[in-house]
Amino acid sequence: MIILDYPRKKQEIEYDIRILGRKTGDCLMETSNSGKRLDKKITYAYIILLILAVLLTALEYAFANDGVAYDVRTVVDREELCPERVEIIDQDTRDFYFTDVRVFGEADCLFFCSSHQNVEVYQGDHLLYQLKRGNHIFDRTTGFHWNFVQMEQKASFLRVRVQALFPQIREYQLHFYKGNAFKIFMEQVREDFGNVMVSIMDVAIGIVLFAYWVTLKKRLKAGNGLLYFGLFSILMGLWSFGETAIFQMTIANRPAASDMGYLLVMLLPVPFILFARDFLEVEERKISNGLCIFSFVNSVCCVILHLSGVLAHKQTATTTHLLLVAALCYMVYALRTHIREIGFDSRVWVNMAGLLILAVTCVLDLSAFYIKAGGIDVIGRIGLLFYIILVGFQAARDTLKQLDQGRQAELLVELADLDNLTGLYNRNTYNKWVEDHPRPDGTTILTFDLNYLKKCNDTLGHAMGDLYIRSAAQIIAQVFEGQGKCYRIGGDEFCVIVNGLIGSSEMEEKFSKMEEMEKEYTPKEAGIPLQIAHGYAYFDKYQDADIEKSRERADKKMYDNKKLRKEKG
Known part of the structure; x- marks a missing residue:
């Protein structure tokens, strides 16, 4: 007699029921319909913001000022220069005078970094170099700019006029150097290589996590924590790369690059908040959805104010920074809720360590923005990378667990519909x-x-x-x-x-x-x-x-x- 090879054996049924236990109910639980609808609206709104941000950046790169090229000839060492005197023209404008131009060799150039400032460089009465804000909507600032000015040998003195475009920039300290542009560029490449590699790794990990989520999306019975963290990692890596000297020196279109940096920061809070809520299994929706909606409104208002010429991104950055701090506070709330309802587990320890790293990085960058105390360095970037690797690994592992629990839950539902002996429907x-x-x-x-x-x-x-x-x-x-x-x-x-x-x-x-x-x-x-x-x-x-x-x-x-x-x- 031929034996029927039926789909489910008794031993399999007993095993599946035994391993499911209490977790099955959790896996099958769903949020309310109204909550799901709002979550979808927030996701769709964020996708629209991403598309608009990409489109806006593309338009800015197409139409904004490209900046000024610089000469590359023989290699000499860099040397810092101090102006003989500084003349204050008005509250926004200062003139820096260098009377002894004989210090410049034949292949030397004047080099200095400006931040959201118009720049004019005169040798004698002759205008050598000019960096000026444009007049159209995609050119509201000059951004952070590395200025390389080739000297002429026959001149009496050198005058650098700098005009702050925003009140926050009036006290920005300029440092002047002489040397060969190519040599200076290569020095920055060597110094900044680690930062660039870390930023690229952040983006790469985010892409891997995103691809991983896309692959498993149809089979998942849980949330989108992996998607949110992958997106956060990509945005963080792109922003970090935009802050490197290599990017700032090689991308000539500084207005567009500057605005891209602000747009990336505006996009950071939403995926981080949604990740914290999903990854730490927080049931509440009012606080997280409220923060996300406020982030959308802030992004739209900042862009409109910038394009209309009322306030540039530099002047409206405070609300975005407050949202970043609010996102970190929400992570603290999510951790507290998770500990109270579930207890200490690996998710808590990983995110507590990551929260400390993010807080330190946030303090460093905000200090650089507001009090010019120095920005995020290689240590901060490595800390961010370490956090992204830890949380990404934990999120990927939890996703596999959720996938397995979802499979087991489906199996249990299937088994409830099947006859144990024959495998047919009961x-x-x-x-x-x-x-x-x-x-x-x-x-x-x-x-x-x-x-x-x-x-x-x-x-x-x-x-x-x-x-x-x-x-x-x-x-x-x-x-x-x-x-x-x-x-x-x-x-x-x-x-x-x-x-x-x-x-x-x-x-x-x-x-x-x-x-x-x-x-x-x-x-x-x-x-x-x-x-x-x-x-x-x-x-x-x-x-x-x-x-x-x-x-x-x-x-x-x-x-x-x-x-x-x-x-x-």
């Missing part, structure tokens, strides 16, 4: 289908009964009786595979529901096929044939109150066939 599943489809027009229903099951049990034992049932189930499933759903609705009773009408000639062919297969499943030494009685009916909306009435008519035909086949032996 009576409960059949009853649910009948409730959902009381009058299914155009449906064929077939019923089956096993003729000699009692004799098999009494003669050969219940183990062979179970094998008898499984073999019959396999025959029914194979014959009607792809056409309908097969149910075991009783001890030796089966039912097949086909969404459509099967013609009488085709039906007879299937019954003949079943009888041929029965012979293959009957061992000669057993002396008990495998015999499946069958009957069928079509749902008739004029004579059947529901599908159960159709099944009763199919049962009548099945019992006639049962009697006929027993008489034939």
